[in-house]
Amino acid sequence: MCDQTFLVNVFGSCDKCFKQRALRPVFKKSQQLSYCSTCAEIMATEGLRENETLASLKSEAESLKGKLEEERAKLHDVELHQVAERVEALGQFVMKTRRTLKGHGNKVLCMDWCKDKRRIVSSSQEHAVTMPCTWVMACAYAPSGCAIACGGLDNKCSVYPLTFDKNENMAAKKKSVAMHTNYLSACSFTNSDMQILTASGDGTCALWDVESGQLLQSFHGHGADVLCLDLAPSETGNTFVSGGCDKKAMVWDMRSGQCVQAFETHESDINSVRYYPSGDAFASGSDDATCRLYDLRADREVAIYSKESIIFGASSVDFSLSGRLLFAGYNDYTINVWDVLKGSRVSILFGHENRVSTLRVSPDGTAFCSGSWDHTLRVRDGGRWAF
Amino acid sequence: MAAGPARPPGRPRAQMPHLRKMERVVVSMQDPDQGVKMRSQRLLVTVIPHAVTGRDVVQWLAQKFCVSEEEALHLGAVLVLHGYIYPLRDPRSLVLRPDDTPYRFQTPYFWTSTLWPAAELDYAIYLAKKNIQKQGALVDYEKECYDQLHKKISHAWDLVLMQAREQLRAAKQRRKGDRLVIACQEQTYWLVNRPPPGAPSVLEQGPERGSRTASHVHMTKSADFYKREIEYCRRALGRTRVKSSVCLEAYLSFCGQRGPHDPLVSGCLPSNPWISDDDAYWVMNAPMVAAPTKLRVERWGFSFRELLEDPMGRAQFMDFLGKEFSGENLSFWEACEELRYGAQAQVPTLVDAVYQQFLAPGAARWINIDSRTMERTLEGLRQPHHYVLDDAQLHIYTLMKKDSYPRFLKSDMYRGLLAEAGVLLDTKRRVFPFTRRPRRSSPSPALLPTPVEPTAASGPAGGNGVA
Numbered sequence: 134m135c136d137q138t139f140l141v142n143v144f145g146s147c148d149k150c151f152k153q154r155a156l157r158p159v160f161k162k163s164q165q166l167s168y169c170s171t172c173a174e175i176m177a178t179e180g181l182r183e184n185e186t187l188a189s190l191k192s193e194a195e196s197l198k199g200k201l202e203e204e205r206a207k208l209h210d211v212e213l214h215q216v217a218e219r220v221e222a223l224g225q226f227v228m229k230t231r232r233t234l235k236g237h238g239n240k241v242l243c244m245d246w247c248k249d250k251r252r253i254v255s256s257s258q259e260h261a262v263t264m265p266c267t268w269v270m271a272c273a274y275a276p277s278g279c280a281i282a283c284g285g286l287d288n289k290c291s292v293y294p295l296t297f298d299k300n301e302n303m304a305a306k307k308k309s310v311a312m313h314t315n316y317l318s319a320c321s322f323t324n325s326d327m328q329i330l331t332a333s334g335d336g337t338c339a340l341w342d343v344e345s346g347q348l349l350q351s352f353h354g355h356g357a358d359v360l361c362l363d364l365a366p367s368e369t370g371n372t373f374v375s376g377g378c379d380k381k382a383m384v385w386d387m388r389s390g391q392c393v394q395a396f397e398t399h400e401s402d403i404n405s406v407r408y409y410p411s412g413d414a415f416a417s418g419s420d421d422a423t424c425r426l427y428d429l430r431a432d433r434e435v436a437i438y439s440k441e442s443i444i445f446g447a448s449s450v451d452f453s454l455s456g457r458l459l460f461a462g463y464n465d466y467t468i469n470v471w472d473v474l475k476g477s478r479v480s481i482l483f484g485h486e487n488r489v490s491t492l493r494v495s496p497d498g499t500a501f502c503s504g505s506w507d508h509t510l511r512v513r514d515g516g517r518w519a520f
Numbered sequence: 521m522a523a524g525p526a527r528p529p530g531r532p533r534a535q536m537p538h539l540r541k542m543e544r545v546v547v548s549m550q551d552p553d554q555g556v557k558m559r560s561q562r563l564l565v566t567v568i569p570h571a572v573t574g575r576d577v578v579q580w581l582a583q584k585f586c587v588s589e590e591e592a593l594h595l596g597a598v599l600v601l602h603g604y605i606y607p608l609r610d611p612r613s614l615v616l617r618p619d620d621t622p623y624r625f626q627t628p629y630f631w632t633s634t635l636w637p638a639a640e641l642d643y644a645i646y647l648a649k650k651n652i653q654k655q656g657a658l659v660d661y662e663k664e665c666y667d668q669l670h671k672k673i674s675h676a677w678d679l680v681l682m683q684a685r686e687q688l689r690a691a692k693q694r695r696k697g698d699r700l701v702i703a704c705q706e707q708t709y710w711l712v713n714r715p716p717p718g719a720p721s722v723l724e725q726g727p728e729r730g731s732r733t734a735s736h737v738h739m740t741k742s743a744d745f746y747k748r749e750i751e752y753c754r755r756a757l758g759r760t761r762v763k764s765s766v767c768l769e770a771y772l773s774f775c776g777q778r779g780p781h782d783p784l785v786s787g788c789l790p791s792n793p794w795i796s797d798d799d800a801y802w803v804m805n806a807p808m809v810a811a812p813t814k815l816r817v818e819r820w821g822f823s824f825r826e827l828l829e830d831p832m833g834r835a836q837f838m839d840f841l842g843k844e845f846s847g848e849n850l851s852f853w854e855a856c857e858e859l860r861y862g863a864q865a866q867v868p869t870l871v872d873a874v875y876q877q878f879l880a881p882g883a884a885r886w887i888n889i890d891s892r893t894m895e896r897t898l899e900g901l902r903q904p905h906h907y908v909l910d911d912a913q914l915h916i917y918t919l920m921k922k923d924s925y926p927r928f929l930k931s932d933m934y935r936g937l938l939a940e941a942g943v944l945l946d947t948k949r950r951v952f953p954f955t956r957r958p959r960r961s962s963p964s965p966a967l968l969p970t971p972v973e974p975t976a977a978s979g980p981a982g983g984n985g986v987a
Contacts, residue, residue, distance in 0.1 A: 190746035197753035204757060209764045216768040220776075223785070231794040250802065251962050268727050278965025286727060295966040316727060325861035334729065342864035349864065349906070354748070358729050368825045368921075369914065370860070378730050388907050392752060401537055402729065411774045413767065421537055430762040442585035442595055444541040455778030456771070457785050464538070465598050474775060481591055487720045497805065499783040500794045506720070514794050516787050 147172055205433045213426070213436045217474035223457070226470060226480040228515035231500065241504035242285075243491045245274045250497045254281045255504055271319045275326040282310070282329055284317035290331050292343055311341045318360045323370075323387075330373060330387075332359040338375050340387060352385045354392045361405045367412040374415050376403030382417050382427060396427045398434045405449045409473075410456045416473075418447030424461050424471065438471045440478060449491050454498030462489030462503050484511060536725070539602075539633045546604045549580060550625055556580045561608060561622040566697045571608060571622040578618045593618055601722050602632060606708035608700075614711055624701065630709040632723065638713035641676070644669040646710055648684035661716050777822060781815055807831045814941035821929050824921040836937065840928045841920075848885035849916050849924070852878045856913035860906050871904035879912075889915045 143156045147169040154169030159176060168176065239258035246253055256269035271290070272283040284290035290311035311317065315334035322329055323340075328349070332338045338352040338359055357378035365372045365384075372393060376382045382403055384394040401420035408415045414428045414435070423439040424447050438459065445465035452459055458479065459471040466488055470480040487506035494501040500514040549556050549572075561571035574596070582592035597616040599605050600623070606614070608622040616623075628634060647666045650657045658666060670677060691699050715721045780786050790800050804813055812832055820827040820836075827833040834850075841847040855878070859870045878887050879897065889897075893915050900908045928934055 187743055187746070190743055190750065194746045194749040194753065197750055197757070201753050201756050205761065208761050211765045211768065213768050213771070216765065216772060220772060229795075247965065249962065249965055252964065270727065280966075295964065323861050324857065327863045328861055344863045344865060347864050360729075366825075368917070388910070394756070395752065409771075410778070411770070413770060422541070428764070428767045431764050431767040432756070432759065432761045433764070435764065435768065440585070442581075442587050442591065444545070444595075445538045445598075453782050453784045455775050455782035455785055457775045457779060457782065465594075467594065474771060483590070483594060494784070497783070497802075498781075499788060499792050499801070501784070512794060514784060514792060516784060 143167065149176075205431075208431065209433060213474065214476045217476070220474050222475065223472050223479050226515060228470070228480060228482055228513050230484055230511045230513050232512040234510040234512070235508065237508045237510075239508060240487070240506040241490060241508060241510055242268065242270050243272045243283075244493060244502060244504045244510060245272055245281075246493055246495050246502070247274045247278045248276055248496055249278055250495050250499070252278070253502055253510065254283075255491075255510055256283050256285070257508070268316075271317050271331075273320050273322055273329075275322050276324065277326050280326055282320050282322065284311065284320060284331070286316050288313045288316060288333070290317050290320045290329060290341070292329070308343070308346070310343050310346050311339060312346075313337070313339070315358070318358065319362045321362060321364055321373075323364060330362060330364065332362045332375055334358040336377070338362060338373075338385065350387060350390045352390055352392070354383055354385075354395075355379055355381060358402075360403060363406050363408050363415065365408055365412050366410065374406045374408065376406040376417050376419075378402045380419075382406055382415070384429065394429060394432060396434060398425060399423070401446065404446060407450050407452060410452055410454065416450050416452065416459055418450040418461050420446035420464075422446055422463075424450055424459060426459075426473065436473070436476055438469075438476060438478070440469075443469065445488075448489060449493075449503075451492055451494045451501065453494055453501075460492055460494065460501055462492040462505075464488040466505070466507075468492065468503055482513065485509070536633070539631075542599060542602060542604055543628075543631060543633065546599060546625060548584075549577070563608060563622075563700065566700060568608060568622070568624070568697055568701060571624050572605075574617045574619055574621045574623060577605065577616065577623060589618070601712075603630065603708045603712035606704055608704060611704045611707045612711075614708065624704070626708060627705055630705055632712065635709070636713070636723070638710070640669060640673065641680070643710065643714060644673060644680045645683045645687070646706060648680050649688055652681075652684055653688060659716070665714065781819060808835075812937070812941055814938065817934075817938050817941045820934070824925045827925070827928075836933070837925075837928055840931060840933055841924060843933075844924065844927075846924060848878065848887055849920050851885060852887045853913060853916055853920070856909045856916075859909055862906075864906075867904050867906060871901060871908060874909065875901060887912070887916060 145153065145156055145167065147154050147156060148166040149168055149172040152169060154171075156167040156169055157173055159166050159168045159173055161176070234253075234255075237255065237257040241255055241257045244253055244255035252274070254272050254274050256272040258267050258269070268285045269283050270285040272281060274281055275292075278295075280292055280294045282290055282292045289309050291307045291309050293307045296306070310329055311320070311331045313331065313333035313335050315336075317331055317333050319332040320329055327343050329341050329343055330338065331341065336353070336355045336357060336359060338355075339348055340350040340352075341347065342349055352375070355375065355377040359375050359377040362373055362375040364370075365374070371387050372384055373387060374382055374384045380397055380399045380401060380403060382396045382399075383392045385391070386393050399417065399419040399421055400423075403417050403419045405418040406415055407417075409426070413430055414426055416424055416426050418424045422443050422445060423437050425434050425438070426436040427433065428435045438461070443463065443465075445463050447461045447463050447469075449462040450459060452473070457473055459473050460468060461471065462468050466483070466485045468482040468485075468489055469478055470482070471477070472479050485503065485505040485507050489503050489505050491504040492501060500512050502510055502512045504510045548554065556572045556576050558570045558572060561568045577596045578589060578592045581587070581595050582589050585592070585595070587595075593616065596605070596618075600607070600614045600616045603614065604626050605616070605623050606626055607617075608624055610621075643665070647658060647662055647669070650662070651666065673680070691702065694702070712722060783792055788801055790804075791798050793799055793801050803809075805816065808831060816830065816832075820830065820833040827837055838847060838850050841850055852874070855870070855874045859867065859874065862870060875883075877883055877885055879894070879901075880886075889912055893911050897909060897912045900911075
């Protein structure tokens with residue numbers, strides 16, 4: 134007696150080729166079918182090919198990534214702090230709060246300067262311009278100073294023309310421009326009042342025409358929520374950088390929608406990205422408590438700004454006018470000022486009573502403003518000597 | 521503490537890296553050799569072991585991280601706020617005092633990363649215990665919470681009271697010292713997880729990220745994802761890279777050149793308006809002034825982009841080009857910018873206007889570009905879009921940058937401006953620093969009528985925003 138006698142063969146019409154054959158049961162997507170042995174074998178090998186393809190693609194991607202890292206490393210002949218050794222140290226900085234703006238009834242989430250260097254727009258959990266949602270996480274001033282854009286948990290970016298006529302209801306004049314499928318995390322006008330770039334929790338960025346609300350270009354590539362973006366100050370004005378929860382910072386070509394460069398060295402969500410004033414590099418602030426500088430021509434990370442005593446994530450970063458100083462607001466209520474070239478911390482600023490959520494240097498570089506969950510905004514400056 | 525019900529999904533612990541880091545600090549603080557000096561603390565008649573003083577905590581942090589006492593105090597205060605260190609004497613307020621005030625390290629059982637989010641049932645039991653133990657022990661907001669919970673979980677209230685009584689009974693069997701410590705630990709845990717109204721909640725993380733997978737563009741590791749990665753890597757491998765030394769040197773020269781122009785690094789003359797309340801600096805550097813400052817004229821020499829971004833600089837350059845009969849180049853460039861950033865609806869009109877003025881054979885301001893670019897551009901005009909003039913614009917931009925711009929910088933016109941530009945003398949420090957000018961808010965750009973632009977072609981919100 135052998136075991137093979139227990140194999141029962143059903144004879145009938147194959148579910149695939151319909152020929153009269155000896156059939157055996159097969160399961161395709163949890164549905165039971167009866168295939169003849171030829172069709173069953175074909176199915177088995179197909180499945181094998183599919184898995185092979187996926188596995189081989191994955192290994193090809195990994196090996197290419199490895200090669201890319203090698204290429205990047207080949208040209209890395211010196212560290213920034215080594216080159217910066219011959220630069221004069223900045224010395225002691227004294228920064229003082231010059232204005233404390235109290236007017237928000239709740240957490241300040243975002244702010245932007247007007248090009249006139251003196252006005253600020255800020256958004257919070259409750260908003261002065263009546264909004265349907267509670268968290269307004271993004272806001273931006275139009276270059277002309279005549280409008281603002283904001284959005285948040287309503288998944289939209291709306292543009293409000295600014296009016297000082299008390300009788301006008303600002304909410305009535307609002308125009309919904311962008312529509313995402315998840316929250317809006319950041320927005321910025323391009324060089325004019327007529328185009329807006331947005332970043333969203335749905336993992337995409339998008340460029341919109343303000344007047345018609347038309348989507349001009351969308352940018353796909355992030356594997357998770359996109360949290361921040363910044364437009365490049367380059368001559369050709371064609372690129373922007375975005376950072377997201379997938380720990381990646383990606384540089385995009387606005388015209389083609391393609392990702393031009395990507396950097397993945399952070400260990401946690403990237404909360405903020407900002408270009409270095411020359412446009413050749415950008416800084417990022419992340420929940421891993423570090424800020425990093427990435428050079429676009431060298432195509433790599435060139436500096437890390439971190440300290441053992443800094444434990445909380447950096448929520449917002451910005452450069453001073455010359456790019457020598459990097460201001461970063463953190464979730465432990467402090468602001469750290471870094472010497473970009475030497476990599477050392479120049480100053481730590483206290484004063485806020487809750488996390489610093491947003492930080493921007495004024496357009497003419499005379500001061501910087503920080504907004505916090507403690508409901509206030511502080512405008513600060515100072516220098517290497519006390520005034 | 522009752523074993524609470526299954527935790528509702530909050531922000532995953534992996535997304536709160538700061539908690540892990542704080543825990544590492546606190547663990548090293550408790551190291552028997554290298555940690556903070558422990559002592560026994562006397563509280564009334566009880567002696568509590570393993571206590572530390574606020575002062576010792578601050579000094580240890582200052583030494584370990586090589587930071588100032590102010591920063592060490594802040595870091596310690598943050599540890600207390602998150603409940604990793606609690607005060608023994610005044611457990612109501614999570615504040616770090618840099619003196620002899622005694623503190624203790626929270627037991628890992630109550631760490632936020634082990635026991636979060638806090639369960640309602642547990643809070644009810646805790647409040648019930650306090651209420652039973654000593655009438656009137658509950659503070660106002662606690663009483664409110666207690667009543668609310670009573671309404672909400674009235675069906676399980678017997679369980680709550682039973683658990684509370686049981687825990688109190690078990691506690692009585694402990695030594696007084698242990699009882700005190702456990703009470704402090706528990707109180708701290710609840711102060712962190714259910715802060716009193718007005719106190720900031722340190723556990724609040726803001727809007728949830730990456731949680732709504734339903735409406736999410738989910739990048740599953742499919743074949744497409746890898747194909748995209750491979751494509752990106754191939755493109756990236758073909759890119760030319762620059763040596764780090766070259767790139768980094770560029771930063772040095774950029775920062776060095778711009779340093780004197782950076783108010784936060786070098787100050788600004790006559791004074792920083794935010795500090796002195798004197799608008800003079802802003803008035804002198806307004807977009808269009810009769811006499812630009814020397815620093816500003818210097819900046820026009822830093823890069824072509826810098827020159828174009830300044831409305832005055834651009835106007836001067838336009839004048840210069842006019843003298844060389846090549847003003848149409850700059851006008852063309854401005855028109856291209858207008859097309860790039862303008863409204864979608866305007867595209868056909870703008871493209872047509874540009875063609876008529878600059879590109880058509882025999883056009884009034886015909887621009888001189890090479891035949892291949894011209895051909896390609898004219899071809900592209902059939903289907904106008906924002907970027908249809910990019911090639912031509914780049915050609916003209918490069919022409920101006922490499923040819924006209926260097927000549928401008930060497931010209932008498934520019935040199936003259938540089939010489940004329942007022943060099944500000946250091947204003948003597950005000951004798952009476954307390955006299956302040958009354959602060960007037962500046963008029964909003966939204967109210968001002970659009971200023972009439974001088975010779976430079978008017979770009980509506982194109983280029984730089986003029987206040």
